[in-house]
Amino acid sequence: MPEQKVITLICERAADLDSVCTAQGEVKEIDGLHVVKLPCSGMIQPLMIEAAMKSGAAGVIVTGCQIGDCYYREGNRMIRERLLGQRPPGLKKTVDRRRVLALWLSRPQKDRFLAEAKEFVSFVRKLPVEPAAAAKPAAK
Amino acid sequence: MYTSIPKGLTDLALTIEKGTNAVISNRYNPFYYHGALPQFYLWVLFLSGLLLFAYYIPTIDNAYFSANLVNAWTSVDYITDKLPMGAVIRGIHRYAGDAMVITIVLHALRVWVTDRYRQYRWIQWVTGIMLLLMVLFVGQTGYYLVWDERSLVLTRMTVSAFDALPVIGPGLKAWFLNGTAITNLTLSNFLFIHIGLSFTLLFGLWMHYVRMTRPVISPPPAINYMLMAVLMLFVFAFPITSGKMADINSAPTSFDIDWFFLFPYWLMAHVDLVTYWVLMIVATILLVLVPLPNLYKAANPIEAAEVVLTKCVGCSLCSFDCPYQAIEMVPAPAGSRFKLLATVKPYRCSACGVCVGACAFDAIDLPNLLDTDVTAQIRALAEAKPSA
Numbered sequence: 001m002p003e004q005k006v007i008t009l010i011c012e013r014a015a016d017l018d019s020v021c022t023a024q025g026e027v028k029e030i031d032g033l034h035v036v037k038l039p040c041s042g043m044i045q046p047l048m049i050e051a052a053m054k055s056g057a058a059g060v061i062v063t064g065c066q067i068g069d070c071y072y073r074e075g076n077r078m079i080r081e082r083l084l085g086q087r088p089p090g091l092k093k094t095v096d097r098r099r100v101l102a103l104w105l106s107r108p109q110k111d112r113f114l115a116e117a118k119e120f121v122s123f124v125r126k127l128p129v130e131p132a133a134a135a136k137p138a139a140k
Numbered sequence: 141m142y143t144s145i146p147k148g149l150t151d152l153a154l155t156i157e158k159g160t161n162a163v164i165s166n167r168y169n170p171f172y173y174h175g176a177l178p179q180f181y182l183w184v185l186f187l188s189g190l191l192l193f194a195y196y197i198p199t200i201d202n203a204y205f206s207a208n209l210v211n212a213w214t215s216v217d218y219i220t221d222k223l224p225m226g227a228v229i230r231g232i233h234r235y236a237g238d239a240m241v242i243t244i245v246l247h248a249l250r251v252w253v254t255d256r257y258r259q260y261r262w263i264q265w266v267t268g269i270m271l272l273l274m275v276l277f278v279g280q281t282g283y284y285l286v287w288d289e290r291s292l293v294l295t296r297m298t299v300s301a302f303d304a305l306p307v308i309g310p311g312l313k314a315w316f317l318n319g320t321a322i323t324n325l326t327l328s329n330f331l332f333i334h335i336g337l338s339f340t341l342l343f344g345l346w347m348h349y350v351r352m353t354r355p356v357i358s359p360p361p362a363i364n365y366m367l368m369a370v371l372m373l374f375v376f377a378f379p380i381t382s383g384k385m386a387d388i389n390s391a392p393t394s395f396d397i398d399w400f401f402l403f404p405y406w407l408m409a410h411v412d413l414v415t416y417w418v419l420m421i422v423a424t425i426l427l428v429l430v431p432l433p434n435l436y437k438a439a440n441p442i443e444a445a446e447v448v449l450t451k452c453v454g455c456s457l458c459s460f461d462c463p464y465q466a467i468e469m470v471p472a473p474a475g476s477r478f479k480l481l482a483t484v485k486p487y488r489c490s491a492c493g494v495c496v497g498a499c500a501f502d503a504i505d506l507p508n509l510l511d512t513d514v515t516a517q518i519r520a521l522a523e524a525k526p527s528a
Contacts, residue, residue: 005521005522005524007518007521007522009518025521034521036514036517036518036521038493038509038514039491039492039493039506039509040492040493040494042461042492042493042494042497043492043493043494043496043497043506043509043511044497045496045497045499045500045511045515046500047500047502047515048511048514048515048518051515051518051519051522052518052519052521052522055518055519055522055523056522056523057518057521057522066157066158066161066166067166068166068167068169068172069154069157069166069171069172071254071255071256071492072463072490072492072494073352073353073463073464074353074354074461074463074494075463075492075493075494075497078461078494078497078498079497082497087461088457088498088500089457089498089499089500106154106155106157106158107150107151107154108151108154108155108158109158
């Protein structure tokens with residue numbers, strides 16, 4: 001299923017993707033990679049990731065600023081801890097951790113995002129639809 | 141997005157920090173502890189100052205103890221020459237003060253460049269300016285205490301500057317000299333100002349940290365060692381020396397300037413006193429007004445988060461996670477199934493949405509970006525047919 005969608009939940013102050021996106025928020029270079037901007041990565045609810053998976057997305061990329069540098073002080077650290085299960089509310093165990101990628105990139109790091117995202121998108125699309133056991137958390 | 145700041149500056153700062161991360165990882169990036177660096181130097185100053193205080197004698201001439209002259213200058217001389225490691229402690233105290241000013245200015249610059257000083261953060265900015273002024277004045281009194289010729293010039297310049305002020309001038313002068321002329325009492329007053337005001341810094345710091353959940357006030361030990369190593373490098377490479385002992389009957393006119401603390405005196409020497417005060421006061425007011433709400437509110441309206449009263453279960457997760465202590469848990473109204481209810485203090489809220497991420501019950505929302513809308517958008521994107 002090469003056309004399965006991948007959703008990027010991104011902090012508007014993290015990697016600046018405006019120049020590589022269409023007006024609808026689809027990354028031009030990578031087919032089926034959509035970007036949803038939020039004021040801070042700390043706003044991402046684990047429920048949002050679950051909703052994306054349930055609606056048939058192949059994977060979710062969570063992107064915040066570099067850990068340690070949050071405009072709102074602690075947002076990226078918090079979503080990171082939530083993804084790692086160290087802070088409530090966490091991600092449900094049923095969510096395949098291999099399909100979640102967390103990237104911590106500051107605004108000038110657009111190219112790094114594209115490189116990582118390209119690799120991730122082709123990786124999750126090759127994954128079997130019914131995952132075996134949940135793998136280790138993918139958060140970096 | 142980052143607004144009101146030249147974007148190039150923000151990008152430059154972020155690029156430098158990215159490069160630093162690549163070298164020493166983000167756990168030890170001093171840019172991420174920029175506010176804690178002056179705080180660390182403050183502890184260094186307190187400790188080294190305590191050791192100096194044990195041997196310091198705040199007088200200009202003291203004939204009570206011995207036939208030899210014992211005064212502030214000779215006691216500092218004793219600390220430097222006779223006491224084991226005395227010169228090192230003195231050097232640490234001097235250079236830690238300089239380092240504190242440098243780190244405070246870097247802290248303020250980074251906060252400004254990364255646009256983190258206005259609206260809900262105005263208290264931090266204003267108290268920060270006040271703290272900087274206090275640190276500068278405390279540092280200047282430290283230069284009076286040594287009681288060499290520079291101290292004498294600085295004292296006289298300060299007195300003439302106070303004299304030029306209308307109404308409060310004479311009072312300030314009498315307070316500063318602890319009398320009408322430079323006497324033994326003057327030096328004990330300087331010591332009192334130096335120590336008393338530096339402890340008042342702690343009160344200022346409390347105001348600086350108020351509204352901050354989990355303020356970052358201590359860098360990791362590895363950074364502390366690095367800061368200390370830099371300090372020791374200067375202590376041993378450039379030992380501190382006093383000038384000639386001050387003689388009240390002489391009129392020294394020039395001195396070496398420490399640009400971190402004594403730049404106001406450079407200004408004072410080059411313009412007349414009225415211009416000096418106007419410049420200093422206007423500069424302070426301008427600095428304080430940088431985060432003036434009206435300048436930025438229109439361009440960056442903040443719509444505070446709102447609690448959905450029927451959904452909140454009072455679990456307190458949002459109030460734990462709020463980085464600005466904007467959410468208070470209050471007793472739930474009578475008839476509620478729960479004990480507590482979250483309430484938002486709108487003037488503290490930054491509309492960052494961390495509380496939305498913390499809520500598993502969909503009970504708190506940013507009015508202009510509902511999480512239900514975001515979730516719906518995600519669902520629509522995930523379910524959409526391929527565009528090709």
